[in-house]
Amino acid sequence: MTNLVQIRNLTVEATTDSGRWIQILKGITLDVAAGETVAFIGESGSGKTTAAMALLGYARPGCRISGGSVRVDGHDMVTLSEKERAALRGTVVAYVPQSAAAAFNPAATIMDQVIEVTKIHRLMPPDEARRRAVDLFRALSLPDPDGIGDRYPHQVSGGQLQRLAAAMALIGDPKVVIFDEPTTALDVTTQVEVLRAFKAVTAKRRIACVYVSHDLAVVAQIADHIMVLRHGEVQEIGSVDDILTRPKHPYTKELLHAFHPDTGGRVAAAEAFANTAAPLLEINTLSAGYGPPQSNGQPLVLAVKGVSLQVKRGTNLGIIGESGCGKSTLARAIAGILPACKGDIQFNGKELWHSARQRSHEQLRDLQIVFQHADTALNPAKSIEDILGRPLTFYHGLRGKARDARVDALLDMVHLPRALRHRRPAELSGGQKQRVNFARALAAEPKLILCDEITSALDTVVAAAIIDLLKELQRELGLSYIFISHDLSVIEAICDEIIVMYRGQTVETIIPSARQQPQHPYSKLLFSSVPKLDPTWLDTLNIDADRMRVA
Structure with a gap:
């Protein structure tokens, strides 16, 4: 079997704030054969991403490949010139x-961007x-395959x-x-459709794949082997079945244990408020959408169509549904952004104005939103200290030492080292950026936080820790959350009530504590599509998605 990827003793270094170089990847060795998929997992x-990016001969700003070799289809990406690497990117090795x-690029059509590599390399x-x-x-199960390329990126869903x-x-x-x-x-x-498409396309073309993920259930469906990383070192390598x-390694066992978040404490929190307090948030027949108003106003x-819901004080509401069903639009409408x-x-x-611009300072502080994509939510030109400091000054008037102390406390709350306060978002991992995103919302000391896929970028260990943190904050501060997510294990772990959305409408409400089983055909489809x-699991899954769809 031909090894298209051969990594030998790969070492990557990063510079600290004081200018000292430290190892962040320590002597990694790995082979990946044609048609084989190796998954990198770890917190x-x-x-994980640093090792994967080395296959492109790339190290992020402030880092350098300091030792070893990375051969891709016979080319050593470490020793090639940047011009030679550029000739291989997109044709020999590609990155998703x-x-x-x-x-x-928001200013170019999707089709122009997808085919750009064919123009660059002729x-x-x-x-x-x-x-x-x-x-x-069409192979990737995208809607309107003949016309979707004419759209711009903002005109399609995140998925x-x-x-x-x-x-x-x-x-x-x-x-x-x-x-x-x-x-x-x-x-x-x-995800089921895309994983099947990935497997089919890569198997047909005998592509060697490196799959970076924190989702062990997804890895189980698509990988042949798993490499477990922690602190830049390989803890364990083995077949999917063995891992x-x-x-064998205690850290691998910890990852597996964290796969199912603890649901304890949810019912107690709900009972403390649900039957005694008036709703913190109540929405009646809310509709929202995009584009110029029509003759009917x-x-x-129209992405959200007449949705009604309630959130009691100290309780959590989960909203689930497929991409484009209106989940995020609903969150933005509640926040007044849309x-x-x-x-x-x-x-x-009190009644809220539909637009955030018309809401009072106190209402803005009490209702915060954490966005799905930390990359686009955080200002790349500002340090973490500035990003967290701004809401502290805006909402609470904190400055100087008082603000600095609160920034440190916020970083502690989301399990980030205080030394990160001087870095910019580009210098953080995806999970670290999402935790900064959440800390910024906490800075306002809100009563309700709208969480739009906040754990989607986090590995299972950190996601479980974040869920535990949210429960702790809820007990101490009486916070309420609205969780928008496609991760049903997270929703079930922290939510007292779950609303299923489809095509802009709610089709079912589920109470997890009552061990209520989904009744609506679409709800059944969602819950049966969660990877095991x-x-x-993926190869034996037999879901007639079209039959299960809502008419």
């Missing part, structure tokens, strides 16, 4: 990023490139954009593909 900052939202005529792109859109990033990587017919958390933004039903059923695209076109929002006993820690 945020373990070196974690955050597609940050990878696409691989084929433009018409042929477009036909190949449409074939990839669709992530699949389009995969099409961009695959169109050059590379021999090696790096998948960096490619299903992070996908709902469970779409999942016979782990509604926007051109003013609703119809309906009422009552918060803490079983390598045969």
Whole structure:
């Protein structure tokens, strides 16, 4: 079997704030054969993405490849010149990023960006490139494969954009593909389709794949071997079956244990408030959408259609559904970022204006939102200290030493080292950036936090710690949360009530503490699409998605 990837004693160094160089990858050795997929797993900052990016001959700013060799299809990416590496990127080795939202140019059409690599390397005529792109859109289960390329990135959902990033990587017919958390933004039903598409495309073309992920259940479906990383060192390498059923290293066992978050304490928190307090948030027949108003007063695209819900003080509401169902639009309408076109929002006993610009300073502070994509939510030009300090000054008037002390406390709360306060977002891992994103919301000391996929970029260990942290803060501060997520294990671990959305409407409400089983066909589809820690799960899954869809 031909090894398309040969890594020998790879060492990567990073510079500290004081200018000292330290090792962040320590002597990694690995082979990946044609048609084989090796998954890198480990917590945020373990070196997963750094090791994967070395296959492109790339080290992020402030880092350098200081030792070893990285051979991709016979080319040593460490010793090649930058011009020689550029000639191989997109044709021999390609990359699917974690955050597609940050990878696409908002001013260019999707089709122009997907076929750009074919123009750069002069691989084929433009018409042929477009036909190949449409074939990839169809293989990746994208809607309207013939027309989606004419749209701009902001005109598709996050899950669709992530699949389009995969099409961009695959169109050059590379021999090696790096998948960096490619299903992070996908709902469970779409994830099943995409994983099947990835497996089919990579197997057919005998592509060697490196799959970076914190989701062990996803890894179980797509990988042949798993490499467990921690603090830049390999803890364990083995087949998927060996790692999942016979782990040897204590850290691997810890990862497996963290796969199912603890649900304890949820019912107690709910009972403390649910039956005695008036709703903290109450929404009646809320509708919202995008585009210019039509003759009926509604926007051109109505994404949320007459949704009603309540959130009691100290309790949590989960909202689930596939990409494009209106989950995030609903959150933005509640926050006032996207003013609703119809309906009422009552918060803490008072009616909220639809637009955040018209809300009071206190109302803005009490209701915060944490966005899905930390890459686009955090100002890349500001330090973490400035990002967290701004809401402290705006909402609480803190300055100087008082503000500095509170920044340190916020970093402690989200389990980040205080030394990160002087860094910028580009110098942090994906999970670290998301935790900063959450800390910024906590800085306001809100009563309700809208959490839009906040654990999607976190590994299982850190996600479990964040869930525990949220429960602790809830007990201490009486916080309430609205969780928007495609990760049903997270939703079930912390939410007292779950709303299922489909095509902008709520189709069912589920109470986890009552061990209530989903009744609606679409709800059944969602819950049956959650990957299991079983390598045969995806291949044996038999869901007629079209039959299960809501009419």
